Amino acid sequence: MSTPVVTPEVHGLARENAVFRKVVRRIVPFLVLCYIVSYLDRVNVGFAKLQMSEDLGFSEAAYGLGAGLFFIGYFLFEVPSNLMLQRVGARTWIARIMISWGLVSAAFVFVTDEATFYVLRFLLGAAEAGFYPGVILYCTYWFPSHRRARVIALFMSAIPVAGIFGNPLSGWILDRFHGVSGWQGWQWMFLLEAIPALAVGVATLFYLDNGVRDAKWLTDEEKTVVERAVAEDTVHQTVHGRVWDAFRDPKVWLMCLVYFCFVMGQYALTFWMPTFVESTGIEGNLAIGVLSAVPFVAALVAMNLFGRSADKRRERRWHLVVPSLMGAVGFSLAAAWSGSTALSLIALSFAAAGVLTCAPLFWSLPTAFLGGTAAAAGLAAINSVGNLAGFVSPYMIGALKDATGSTAIPMYVLALSLVVGAAAVLTTKKSVVNR
Template identity: 90%
Template sequence: MSMSTATAEAPDLARENAVFRKVVRRIVPFLILCYVVSYLDRVNVGFAKLQMSDDLAFSEAAYGLGAGLFFIGYFLFEVPSNLILQRVGARTWIARIMISWGLVSAAFVFVNNEATFYVLRFLLGAAEAGFYPGVILYCTYWFPSHRRARVIAMFMSAIPVAGIFGNPLSGWILDRFDGVSGWHGWQWMFLLEAIPALIIGVLTLFYLDNGVRDAKWLSDEEKTVVERALAEDTAHQTVHGKVWDAFREPKVWLLCLVYFCFVMGQYALTFWMPTFVESTGIEGNLAIGVLSAVPFLTALVAMNLFGRSADKHRERRWHLVIPSLMGAVGFTLAASWSGSTVLSLIALSFAAAGVLTCAPLFWSLPTAFLGGAAAAAGLAVINSVGNLAGFVSPYMIGAVKDATGSSSVPMYILAFSLVVGAAVVLTTKKDVVNR
């Protein structure tokens, strides 16, 4: 590259960076807020278990089955939901999703037996189906692939943020509201934590733009900068066509396996973290909530450090393999140190940092080669199949705990799953995903 060419390109890059910083400031904080609410309503059942299992005489396996049934509804409705989002626009469809799951989440106050618990968990999954892959698809409308890992990492910071603030909040509600107006604490928790989804769902209709051309907060010149960067990026995509192209693509199914392995660890943490902490001898729901937030705080830092590094170096595979192996080590140590609260929290922090870092980095793989309608279908397929681990993981832990009376064996299984996921990632081609 000549000196004059480099000099000419520098202002262009500076201008492009400035435009994308503006896009990030406008879009990403709102999406994070939406996902915090989503994740809290999805996993607060982990805190409800601390009271609900005794109040309604649920076994460990019954709780695990109910927690996991969310993902059956999610699996069945996710692909259609993402295709509808592409057709009607993100603003309308994401608002619909949030309002629907808020109403279903509030309905958990009426759970009085295993059957109603199972039905409502299934309906919650069906209502929320399409939100996460829809946001991933929405990010492809705004950010080229080499900027996407950091953006998705910022978006998925909502998971540890939900744990950092939501766990103590859930524990406080359980203790503070138990017995108020004749309701159990877990009933109040479901009701109060459903309200933000309804409010933000309505706000979505007024705040989100469906795409670059609809963004009144961007000038015509800024829109051109974004569209040019996106056009250059899509030239690298190898699958860019009809819906069924995604189903015929072998890499899509390979990535389904990778994501399944990672999700096994992710939902083990989010559904069972309060139980893991309680098993070390901690008493009191608020204390459990505060200590359960520690691993998520560690994960928040790790997610964003790895996301920045992946974009800076334009390297995906090892930035994904390393945290997955970190998660495996964390689960193994947690199984060995279960008798100590301090050591267990250190191990669980290591596991959370690894497992939760995997997800945002993972999504830079499929978006590197999927485009168009194939992207809408492919992202939903990968997310829905991978999220079946959200059914398998909590049910497996509950069933194994009932059978063995131990929390260690499930953790060894989770560690093995993460090792398998890391090994499969290394089979992907470097020149396809490192862009």
């Protein structure tokens, strides 16, 4: 029997794979933890609504406006925040972001009226601005584009994980702590769920490295392997020498449109999932929390399967179009089956699997062609403009629900948005994004 010949190329690829597995094990779980904490503090207002709206007399539209104002602060401070991250380093800036949003999130215990609610939601968005695109930028320091979809999918697994564990936790806190020391359950929820942001923010200062050269846990040879792979990848990018050059690139604005369409569906799920479940006839905050977690389990599986497949095949467009159409079908069925809890959960699971899979796969598109000084600004611009849908979506749902008494029409609007996003993806050239 002949001995297989191991060529230098095969040996080199095996070594490179081993190095990147080490990088993934070191930084990705910590980034996932950060994002779980971030997402929980961002969307727990959806559970607070179950008590807060009645306690403080908020209408559906008032709640939707407050939930959405987060993204106005996010929009205004996103680009400056990402530029500061590039200037002062990821470790310091991400720690600053987490500590400041933890403090603002805890301040929600003092909400007594709509005005205070609106101001704190705006400040929470301003405090958190830059975290998500900052992490996306940070990943470009460590991973070439053909490894990035899987990594970003792992990172964004934090969204369904936050839903799987955070929704039952939030429902339990609302019930268990209601009336303790004279506080409402929603006040305790904001306080207790802010503590992890402060703790992880401090830990970031000691754990994260600003870049490959700062990583004491890599040998010099391993650092060279990572830097070479990233450098070879950047030859395909459109390298902008100035910050404002990114805003002149039509592809950046196309990415803004695509991301806006997908975010419409994403935040409809995360802000309104408890209300969607409650509207099927479910009572009790813990029961609502447990059932609200079901669609996020489906999303966790789907987003990682699609991410692995996209990297393996080095194909981006159809791996993004298919889940976006899945989300559109899911929202349409949820609207049609709103009278049945079981059927609604099936439809919402399909919607969540599609919508939440779109986000990690989307970011493999702009990071494939953006490079140079303007990459930080370009990624932040795409995220900030796209996240304006986080303002439009919850307010639109609240206003239409007040006007019609139903969530069916908003769901059809969300389905249409996802179809538009899928069509926009197909206008991108394969040669630009499939690497």
